Structure formats: structure tokens, C-alpha cells
Amino acid sequence: MSKERISIPEIIDLMVKDKNITKKTADEFIRILISTLEDALLSGDSVKIKGFGTFKPQWNEARRSVDVNTGNEIIIPGYYRVIFVPENELRDLINEPYSHLETILLSDDEDVENKQVDDQNQSSKEDNSTIEKSETNLTFFSTQAAEIKEILSDINALSAKVTADESDDENVDDDDFISDDEDFQGVVENDDDPESVDSEVENEEFSDEEIVKNISEKADILQTKSDELGETQEQTDERNEKINQEFEPQIPSEQNDEAMKKSSQKKEKKDLQVKNISENDAERLLSSHDDNDFDIVRGVAILLERERNAGIKQEDEGIQEDADQVVSDEMEIDSGEPKDDILEEVVSDKSEIDAEQPIAMDEEILKESAEADINEESSETVESHEITTTSEREESDEKTPEIEEVTETIAQDEPVNADDISAEIEDEKIEEQPILSEEEQPVLDEEESVFEEQPSVDEDIESPLTVSETKDIPVDSESEFAYLENEVGFVAESNETDILRIDDSEYIGVIEGSTEPDENALNKNEIEPDEEPDGKRRKITGLWIAVISLAAVAVGFYFLHPIVGNIMREKKNQERLEYIADSIANLKKVQFIKDSIITNQANDSSLPASRDSINSANASSLTDSVAKAPAQKPTATKTETTSNNTNIYAAPRSYRETLATEKMVIGSQLTKFAKKYYGHPNFWVYIFEANRDKISDPNNVPTGIDIKIPKMNPKLIDPLNKESMNYALKLQSEYLR
Amino acid sequence: MNNKELISTIALKMNVSKSEVQDLVNTFLDTCITQLQEDNVVGFQSFGTLEVTKRDERISVHPQSKERFLIPPKLVVNFKQSAILKEKMNSKL
Secondary structure, three states: OOOOEEOHHHHHHHHHHHOOOOHHHHHHHHHHHHHHHHHHHHOOOOEEEOOOEEEEEEEEOOEEEEOOOOOOEEEEOOEEEEEEEEOHHHHHHHOHHHOOOOOEEEOOOOOOHHHHHHHHHHHHHHHOOHHHHHHHHHHHHHHHHHHHHHHHHHHHHHHHHOOOOHHHOOOOOOOOOOOOHHHHHHHHHHHHOHHHHHOOOHHHHHHHHHHHHHHHHHHHHHHHHOOOOOOOHHHHHHHHHOOOOOOOOOOOOOOOOHHHHHHHHHHHHHHHHHHHOOOOHHHHHHHOOOHHHHHHHHHHHHHHHHHHHHHHOOOHHHHHHHHHHHHHHHHHOOOOOOHHHHHHHHHHHHHHHOOOOHHHHHHHHHHHHHHHOOOHHHHHHHHHHHHHHHHHOOOOOOHHHHHHHHHHHHHHOOOOHHHHHHHHHHHHHHHHHHHOOOOHHHHHHHHHHHHHOOOOOOHHHHHHHHHHHHHHOOOOOHHHHHHHHHHHHHHHHOHHHHHHHHHHHHHHHHHHOOOOHHHHHHHHHHHOOOHHHHHHHHHHHHHHHHHHHHHHHHHHHHHHHHHHHHHHHHHHHHHHHHHHHHHHHHHHHHHHHHHHHHHOOOOOOHHHHHHHHHHHHOOOOHHHHHHHOOOOOHHHHHHHHHHOOOOOOOOOOOOOOEEEEEEOOOOOOHHHHHHHHHOOHHHHHHHHHHOOOOOOOOOOOOOOOEEEEEOOOOOOOOOOOHHHHHHHHHHHHHHOO | OOHHHHHHHHHHHHOOOHHHHHHHHHHHHHHHHHHHHOOOEEEEOOOEEEEEEEEOOEEEEOOOOOOEEEEOOEEEEEEEEOHHHHHHHHHHO
16 A cells, blocks of 8 residues: 655645646645644534535543553543544545445345455556556456366367268368458458358258357457456456445556457447346456457357358248257356357457447347357356346347347457458458349348448437338248247247357348348337336336326325314214213203103102212213112113113113122222122222122222122123223223223 | 635735636646646645545445445545644734
8 A cells, every 4th residue: 555645745746737827826725724723623613615615623521541551540531623524525436446335234144255256356456557457357257267267178078969961061161260350350250251151050060169269269359468467456356246246436557458448448438338237247247357358259259140141041940940940059057168258258249349339339249149059157157247238228139130230240340350350240240241142242232331320329210210111121931030939939938049049040041032121120020029128127117107106195294184074073973972972962861861860859768869860960870870770761771771882882771780799898899899790890980880889989989788789791892902091091990980 | 705705805815817817727636637637745835735646445334224344445635734834823813
């Protein structure tokens, strides 16, 4: 770590250098700034500098501590301190190297493993100088080359499995196989050979060999070019480790080499693409490699394409089957090699090259890499790549256009190694056209033109061209469409097949001549399930649905709230009315009783009963008094009880029926009786009510009297029913007042 | 004091326009921030230093849900006041 201390004069120098500020002004400014800060802080005022942060004085309270020398307890007195709180912008800016990290929720066993890895990478990154970074490139590429070789061996195994008619193939020109960019031309020409076009599926097998050879050659190229790359091993490690890591901002010593410049440019483009592509950041990272990988992968991919196309030329179905078989064969070869990463990287690099057609690039690269990929892993990543690219280009997911796009994009590549290859590929395409039938030409031309016109990643821009074209031309042969459909579907499913399919689709149109470009485009537009766009669309639509539903709910609440409130109010009013009716009835009973009392004033027994009844009228225990004067109003109670079906608690209780009779002795309590007969001591209130004539004060029940235990409505004495409990408690509080 | 007051105070003392002062401030901050990004220590004599330090990752527990979180490492900018400033502060305040 080389932490230099920058002092004021140095800052002045830096200030003077960039802008047209005199040294004197800068010096004066800094001095005055510092003094102003100090003055403000010394007066207890905090100073906020916009875009930087706040300096503020902070008071630290006195605290207990220990004297270091004597070990005695000491109190550190309170003091003021100047602290600096950075602004959010500054904070993010400084934390740039770690900005991709987020806090994660740990399961019980999880530990800091992942973060430690990041940590190491980060620290290593911090420590690296550009020189150090360049040293790691070699190691990285050598490992990649080793991986490629492993993959090649797998391919060889695969090709060995396939039937061996390779020698017969005209396309089989091992010698012609490209070890350099120049050689591509030769390969391309071979593919263009019309005879080879008619050749059997054998070409596919042969293509495997070719692919293997090409890959091996490319691996060698990788090795040689390893010096050119300027990425740190650590960065690559990080990429490999963190799938979700964003593209690292740091780009090592690229500026030295052209290749590195290009890679940096590519990376910049890639950054743009990364931003455009919502998914698969990890893949982007992986693919954020450099030219070398790109070349190799591209070459391999191209070879694979060629071979596949050659094989496909026979029939739609035949080609399909062949492609399937080849794909399946290739898939069997899964070795989980990191070569996929390399390929992906190359592919991604390729995508970087063409800023104008990033989507096309991505697709092509994906397809190419998929071809070369034997690994399932790579296939997955390719798939994701493809998905991302397909998402970018909703309507034109065809493989053939992609291939042509690739050629187009390649043509537009900057002067890199890839240029040669791309030029060759273009030439190849061009050569193919005259060879093929006229119909084939327009197919290619249209597709190419379509893609040439695609200026940007914007799908909309691309689609109108293709869509319009496709719409105009009617579908010709079902078989072709079926093939394309299958192709498209297949593409969505697996990576490896994608590339093959691309070739197949392309060649179907080209070879057979019957297919029109529009058809293909149409098929692809219609059929191809853009997983990612669909996914994106689905996501977006899902989001929209959620938003709209929420809005509807909110609106519903807004509108219905008053209605609901009214309904509630009405219910409450009903209840109140009932209660009022009950109370009115009670009052009437009271009146009646009163009248009866007045008429029967001589009757002493009725007086206390009536008093009780009057007192307890409001407590809806009118039935008690009524029971006391049962002769007068037996019917009333009955009617009342029956009329209060809706509200048991408001109903006046009649205690005419008794469960049992208990004698009050010393030590007996109403609560005990309640618990015995009703199951909960809280229900003593009902026993009290039933014996009000005998008990005036529930706290002081006279001994020696007989208490009758009334038979209660079970709902009222249900200890499990909250309402009954609450009601009993309410009565209890009332009586205990 | 907020940014505006600061600018006006400096403009007053320097006898230059506020916009100029703002430009100066911006330049000054840019240079400081660049230096900080390059992991250098920016020091002001008798005032303090600005430095970038790394905070290691740590495991913290949410008190209610008892969930354990792994907080990633991060770089923060630190200001360390100079002793002279501290003295001044405590003698005056």
C-alpha cells in the first residue's frame, strides 16, 4: 500500500494544473477555507460543504477509565471533537471498489467464506499496480488454454463416437483448418463448396473434428496472445466466483497495448450492454475478457456453424435430426470445463466490439459459444446470454439473422484480430450467396440488410424492419416453418442446440431456396419464444398487474369506505335500537311494577323487590324483580327473554329455575359455588343476582341463609366464551362498587 | 453554516465573486476526492487529515428477529483532527 500524504502545497499544485487558477488564488483560498472552518467549529457551529460533507463539533461525555501507568481509576473529562460526516455521494464514490457487495442474511452454518473471498480479491486489487496485473494475464490465459485443450479432447471423443465418414467429406480439410485468422478463409471456402453443401450429416461429425482442431489452434493462439491481455488474475477470479458481481470498474493496464485498449473499449461497450441487459451479469463478467478468447471462440463457433450448415442442407427434418443428434452428442461431452467461460468471454468480447449491434453480437456470440460449448454449464450461460440477447431483440430472434448479424457486426469490428475473421466470414457469406439459388440470396441479403439497419440495441428499431418484411411474405412450406419452429423452440431450451440451430435455420433457407427470408424471419418472430423478453414482459406485466391491483384496492377503499362505514353504523344502530327497545320494555316493566307496588303498598315483601327491580332495571336484571313479583308479570319476563334472542347479555335474566340450593356457612363463597356449578368463579354474579333479595352486599354474604343456584343460559356461563366472561366481569365490577 | 454561508464568507474574505468561490471549492474538492480515491492521505496543517480506511466485514445480529447478517467490507473516508485543533476546541468551548 503506498499511501502518500498529500499536503496543502501539493493540493495547490494539483488545483493549478487542471484549471486556470493561479497558485496564489489557490493558496489563498485554501487558507481562508481552513480558517473559516476553524472559526465556525470553534464557535460550535457545523459547516456543511455541498458535495463533500459536514464538519461538526461533537461533544464526548466524560467517561471512566483506568490510568495506564498507575492502574488507578480515572475519569476522562468530556471534550469537544471535530468530526467529518461525508455526504452520500462521496461515500459511494469512495466505496466504489466494494460497491457491488451487499449485506447477506446468514443461515446458521454459513460463515464469512464468500465475503472473505471478495475481501481477498478486493485487497489484492487494492494492492495491485498495473505491472502486477499484467503478470497475471499469462497465468490466466494458460489456464484457459488448458481448459480449451480439455474441451478439445472431449470433442475428439465425441467425434469418435459419431460415425466415421469423415474422410469422404470434401469439407474435411484438416489441413485447411484455421490455426490463424487467415486460415478461416480457407475453411469458409470449403464450406461454401456446393458439393459439400449437399453432403450428408457426416459433415457434422467432421465438423466436430474441425472444431476440435480449430479450438486447439485457437488455444495456441491464446497462449501467444496472453501477454497482450491486461487483466488481473484476481479480477478473473472474482468474476468466476461471483456470478452476480457487476462489471468491475477497474481496468488494468490496458492503455499500454492496442489490444488492451481495444479490450477496454470493448469493455466499455460491454458496460453499456451490461446495463442494457438485466440478467446474467455474471456471464457478462465472465465474458468480459479480451480479444484472444473472443477470437478463438468466434473461430470455433464459426466453424461449428459451417459444419452444421453443411450437414443440414439435406432436408429439414434430416438436418433437424442431425442437429439434434450432434447437439445431444455434444451435450454428452459435458466436462464442465471452464472453457465455456472462455468462450463466453470471447463471445462477450465480440459483443463489445460492435456497439451498434450489441444485441446481434450477443446472440451471435452466444450461439457461437454454444456451438463450441460442450459443457452443460457453458450451455447454460450461453442460454442466458441468448436469453438476454433475445430479450433485447424481441422480434428477431432468428438464428439466421443472428448469424448474419454476426457477420455484419464482425464487419463493423474495430481493427482487431477479429476483423480478419469477420471479413472472412463476410466473404464466406458473400461467396455463399452467388453459389446458392437466387432465392437464397435474397434471403441472406434481406436478413443482412435488416441487421445492417439495426443501429442500436433498441428492439423497436430492429423489429420494424424484420417485422414488416416478414409480414409481407407468406409462409411457404410448413415443413420449413416446422423446422424453424422446432429450431426456435430448441434454441430457447438449450444452448448447444442453439448454435446448431442457427446454422440449420440459416441453411434451410439458403440451401433449399424455397424458404423466403421473410418466412424465416416471420417464423422466428412469431415462434421464437423470447424467454427473456417474455420473462421481462411477464415481469413487467406482473409488476403492472400488482400496481393496478393495488390502485384498485386503494380506490375501492376510498370509495367503499364510507359505504362500509355506513353499513357498520347501521348495524350498530340496529343493535342500539334493540337495546333501546329492550330498555324501553324494561322501563315499561318498571313502570308497571311501580304501579303494582303503589297499588300493593301494604305488601312489604314486594317493596324491596320492587326497589331492587327499579335499581336493577338498567342492568337488565329486570327479570329478577319480575320474578320477585312473579304473579304480576310472568308473561313480561317470558316475552322479554324470548324477545332478546339477539342479545343474550342485554336480555333480562330470569332466575326462576334453580339448579340447586346451597346453604351459606362460614367459609362458603359465591365464587366457590359459581365454580362448582358453572365452571368458573366469575359467574358468581348470576348467583348474586338470583339471590339479591337475600344478599345486599356481595362482599358480605350473611351466613346461614339459603342461596339458590339458578339455572343459567349456558351461553352466559361459558368460561371459554370471551364475551360471557367479559360480561360477567362487567357485572362484577358493577356490583362490587 | 450551510454551503451558501460558507461561500459568501469566503467570497467576502477573498474579495472575489461567489461563483468563483464556488468554482474554487469544486476544484478543491475534486482534487481531494481524487487523492482519496487513490488511497492517499490528504492533510491540512493544524487542522486535520482526511484518510480512506477499510472497515472489515462483520456479522451483526438483528435483535428482534435474531437473524444474522453478514455486512460486507467497505471503504470509508475518515477525518482525524489535529492535536492543535483539539486544544483550541476544548479551550474555547
